Amino acid sequence: xxxxxxxxxxxxxxxxxxxxxxxxxxxxxxxxxxxxxxxxxxxxxxxxxxxxxxxxxxxxxxxxxxxxxxxxxxxxxxxxxxxxxxxxxxxxxxxxxxxxxxxxxxxxxxxxxxxxxxxxxxxxxxxxxxxxxxxxxxxxxxxxxxxxxxxxxxxxxxxxxxxxxxxxxxxxxxxxxxxxxxxxxxxxxxxxxxxxxxxxxxxxxxxxxxxxxxxxxxxxxxxxxxxxxxxxxxxxxxxxxxxxxxxxxxxxxxxxxxxxxxxxxxxxxxxxxxxxxxxxxxxxxxxxxxxxxxxxxxxxxxxxxxxxxxxxxxxxxxxxxxxxxxxxxxxxxxxxxxxxxxxxxxxxxxxxxxxxxxxxxxxxxxxxxxxxxxxxxxxxxxxxxxxxxxxxxxxxxxxxxxxxxxxxxxxxxxxxxxxxxxxxxxxxxxxxxxxxxxxxxxxxxxxxxxxxxxxxxxxxxxxxxxxxxxxxxxxxxxxxxxxxxxxxxxxxxxxxxxxxxxxxxxxxxxxxxxxxxxxxxxxxxxxxxxxxxxxxxxxxxxxxxxxxxxxxxxxxxxxxxxxxxxxxxxxxxxxxxxxxxxxxxxxxxxxxxxxxxxxxxxxxxxxxxxx
Amino acid sequence: xxxxxxxxxxxxxxxxxxxxxxxxxxxxxxxxxxxxxxxxxxxxxxxxxxxxxxxxxxxxxxxxxxxxxxxxxxxxxxxxxxxxxxxxxxxxxxxxxxxxxxxxxxxxxxxxxxxxxxxxxxxxxxxxxxxxxxxxxxxxxxxxxxxxxxxxxxxxxxxxx
Numbered sequence: 001x002x003x004x005x006x007x008x009x010x011x012x013x014x015x016x017x018x019x020x021x022x023x024x025x026x027x028x029x030x031x032x033x034x035x036x037x038x039x040x041x042x043x044x045x046x047x048x049x050x051x052x053x054x055x056x057x058x059x060x061x062x063x064x065x066x067x068x069x070x071x072x073x074x075x076x077x078x079x080x081x082x083x084x085x086x087x088x089x090x091x092x093x094x095x096x097x098x099x100x101x102x103x104x105x106x107x108x109x110x111x112x113x114x115x116x117x118x119x120x121x122x123x124x125x126x127x128x129x130x131x132x133x134x135x136x137x138x139x140x141x142x143x144x145x146x147x148x149x150x151x152x153x154x155x156x157x158x159x160x161x162x163x164x165x166x167x168x169x170x171x172x173x174x175x176x177x178x179x180x181x182x183x184x185x186x187x188x189x190x191x192x193x194x195x196x197x198x199x200x201x202x203x204x205x206x207x208x209x210x211x212x213x214x215x216x217x218x219x220x221x222x223x224x225x226x227x228x229x230x231x232x233x234x235x236x237x238x239x240x241x242x243x244x245x246x247x248x249x250x251x252x253x254x255x256x257x258x259x260x261x262x263x264x265x266x267x268x269x270x271x272x273x274x275x276x277x278x279x280x281x282x283x284x285x286x287x288x289x290x291x292x293x294x295x296x297x298x299x300x301x302x303x304x305x306x307x308x309x310x311x312x313x314x315x316x317x318x319x320x321x322x323x324x325x326x327x328x329x330x331x332x333x334x335x336x337x338x339x340x341x342x343x344x345x346x347x348x349x350x351x352x353x354x355x356x357x358x359x360x361x362x363x364x365x366x367x368x369x370x371x372x373x374x375x376x377x378x379x380x381x382x383x384x385x386x387x388x389x390x391x392x393x394x395x396x397x398x399x400x401x402x403x404x405x406x407x408x409x410x411x412x413x414x415x416x417x418x419x420x421x422x423x424x425x426x427x428x429x430x431x432x433x434x435x436x437x438x439x440x441x442x443x444x445x446x447x448x449x450x451x452x453x454x455x456x457x458x459x460x461x462x463x464x465x466x467x468x469x470x471x472x473x474x475x476x477x478x479x480x481x482x483x484x485x486x487x488x489x490x491x492x493x494x495x496x497x498x499x500x501x502x503x504x505x506x507x508x509x510x511x512x513x514x515x516x517x518x519x520x521x522x523x524x525x526x527x528x529x530x531x532x533x534x535x536x537x538x539x540x541x542x543x544x545x546x547x548x549x550x551x552x553x554x555x556x557x558x559x560x561x562x563x564x565x566x567x568x569x570x571x572x573x574x575x576x577x578x579x580x581x582x583x584x585x586x587x588x589x590x591x592x593x594x595x596x597x598x599x600x601x602x603x604x605x606x607x608x609x610x611x
Numbered sequence: 612x613x614x615x616x617x618x619x620x621x622x623x624x625x626x627x628x629x630x631x632x633x634x635x636x637x638x639x640x641x642x643x644x645x646x647x648x649x650x651x652x653x654x655x656x657x658x659x660x661x662x663x664x665x666x667x668x669x670x671x672x673x674x675x676x677x678x679x680x681x682x683x684x685x686x687x688x689x690x691x692x693x694x695x696x697x698x699x700x701x702x703x704x705x706x707x708x709x710x711x712x713x714x715x716x717x718x719x720x721x722x723x724x725x726x727x728x729x730x731x732x733x734x735x736x737x738x739x740x741x742x743x744x745x746x747x748x749x750x751x752x753x754x755x756x757x758x759x760x761x762x763x764x765x766x767x768x769x770x771x772x
Binding site for chain 1: 709712713715716719720722723724726727728739742743745746749750752753754755758763764
């Protein structure tokens with residue numbers, strides 16, 4: 001903490017209560033303008049829900065109707081056969097009229113609140129033509145998968161704002177865990193709906209959302225200091241989830257409270273405000289994944305081309321932080337633990353079970369469980385979840401390091417003593433072995449001694465290697481010890497493997513044209529294909545190829561990637577041409593390869609012969 | 612004062628990779644081939660004495676003579692383009708790399724379409740030869756070293772359509 005700027009050097013007495021600690025470090029959540037859902041009270045939510053059961057044979061059954069459910073009822077044990085899913089429904093199935101009313105109400109609400117979202121240069125224009133094609137397939141996949149309808153999202157938005165009008169409270173659920181010398185303050189936030197797809201062009205929508213932020217403290221001289229802040233985010237895990245308190249570039253702190261930017265609709269948490277490109281891989285069958293892998297290796301390693309993955313769809317998570325901020329003074333904290341019945345007893349989903357096999361549209365389970373009812377890592381092992389299980393607290397680090405240094409030094413001294421002893425013995429045996437040579441009657445002893453020498457030689461070699469490695473280790477430990485004693489804590493980002501960075505604003509040459517093109521290009525291509533089938537069916541394949549190439553080239557001009565795109569197209573054409581040529585002239589190709597190899601070998605051998 | 616191009620920090624010109632030499636040789640081959648076609652046409656028709664063949668149109672369509680003339684003019688145009696590209700390649704200019712890639716891209720597309728939409732017997736040995744030359748040129752032009760020397764590939768390149 002000594003490297004931290006003065007405004008970050010906050011602490012609390014070790015005697016402070018859990019509540020005091022939680023209040024002192026509670027985070028400030030910064031939302032994006034246009035966000036519709038904020039952390040709310042689960043009691044009110046559950047009272048608005050009905051409880052359902054999805055059975056193995058596909059039947060849906062109401063267990064507790066809307067208006068009769070509360071947290072106590074929710075936590076009641078409900079034995080059921082394997083693979084039964086219990087879930088809540090915040091929004092009941094809507095008729096066509098109700099859906100229309102929900103959409104109209106949503107428009108009126110947004111107008112009243114002036115709560116509009118502008119995407120800017122959209123994700124489609126950022127991704128390029130091939131990912132957009134994959135995106136279209138992804139969108140079509142919702143016809144086969146279960147999904148949460150846009151009308152449900154609209155009705156949820158209306159219902160949430162009705163609740164908010166009656167009870168304007170922003171709630172977090174918190175607990176304090178003491179593990180390995182760390183004190184972890186874990187804050188859980190409950191949102192009644194995730195509207196990332198329907199409102200912000202994201203990957204999924206689902207009823208309810210649980211997200212968390214942790215602040216890790218350590219004790220030194222009777223005071224508690226914050227050292228790490230961690231939060232859950234897409235595509236990241238372990239060490240990548242946390243930032244050090246003194247990292248002024250990556251972590252914003254306001255009056256001792258960490259500032260977290262929340263993704264619009266997705267509610268994923270980011271340390272820096274901005275727009276993040278999340279990527280989703282289209283799930284491919286194993287055989288196709290294998291083909292793609294082989295092709296990628298050929299493309300990058302054999303042909304030396306830059307790697308691309310057309311089966312990865314870019315999605316933008318907007319965590320701009322330009323909307324409402326919820327922080328100290330706004331929060332209503334609630335304390336939870338394993339002994340809180342609704343936390344530990346209810347293992348079902350906290351919203352609609354949309355029957356989505358990929359699970360993206362199914363609601364999540366509570367803070368303690370995964371969707372399948374298994375325990376959630378962030379709950380039962382919060383240190384391991386953020387990769388902190390292997391990191392001692394600063395208060396223990398110096399002591400541990402000194403102990404490691406002492407141990408390594410002792411071993412080094414021991415090695416310095418053992419190696420010369422063993423070496424002398426080895427040399428003595430060597431001399432003895434030489435004395436046995438050319439003495440046929442000593443053959444047996446010679447063989448036994450040779451075996452002994454081989455073993456001893458290997459042992460000495462191993463000890464020398466250990467001494468060398470130990471010496472390097474000692475240097476490292478001594479350096480680190482010096483740094484720690486001087487109060488220098490080192491690079492605050494050394495632990496991060498993949499750093500989440502906001503994407504830079506795309507510098508498309510014709511940004512507006514690129515955006516328009518991104519929106520209409522796929523439909524235009526389908527119209528062109530339809531025209532081709534109707535007017536020139538005899539030239540279908542050639543026409544398809546020409547249309548596809550023309551669209552790619554036009555797209556590349558708009559995105560300022562003409563050169564690299566044309567280069568890639570020509571490489572593909574050249575591979576096709578090579579296949580045609582091989583098909584027709586394979587005998588000559590094999591002949592050529594054999595003759596060339598023969599000449600090369602002849603040249604090499606003759607060169608060796610002539611010295 | 613014009614900036615020196617394609618020079619290393621020490622001020623020496625960068626060495627031309629073998630792949631570029633191969634490309635240059637192939638482009639020279641293209642130039643010679645087109646020069647041969649244009650010259651042959653000019654000699655056969657004694658263009659300098661007879662001038663442009665008339666009439667150009669008959670029954671709303673180009674006459675055979677006009678078609679031959681147009682083909683020769685087109686080949687002359689490509690001859691001039693090829694000479695310009697050759698000069699650019701020798702001086703290792705980025706635009707020449709781009710022009711050549713576009714050229715071989717179009718040539719390969721036409722060749723492949725031709726191959727699939729006409730009977731095999733109509734696809735002559737010279738068509739295969741052109742296809743092979745284009746293919747070699749594409750692989751040579753897309754070598755990492757060649758792209759780097761022409762300023763096409765930087766390490767941070769990744770965007771494409």
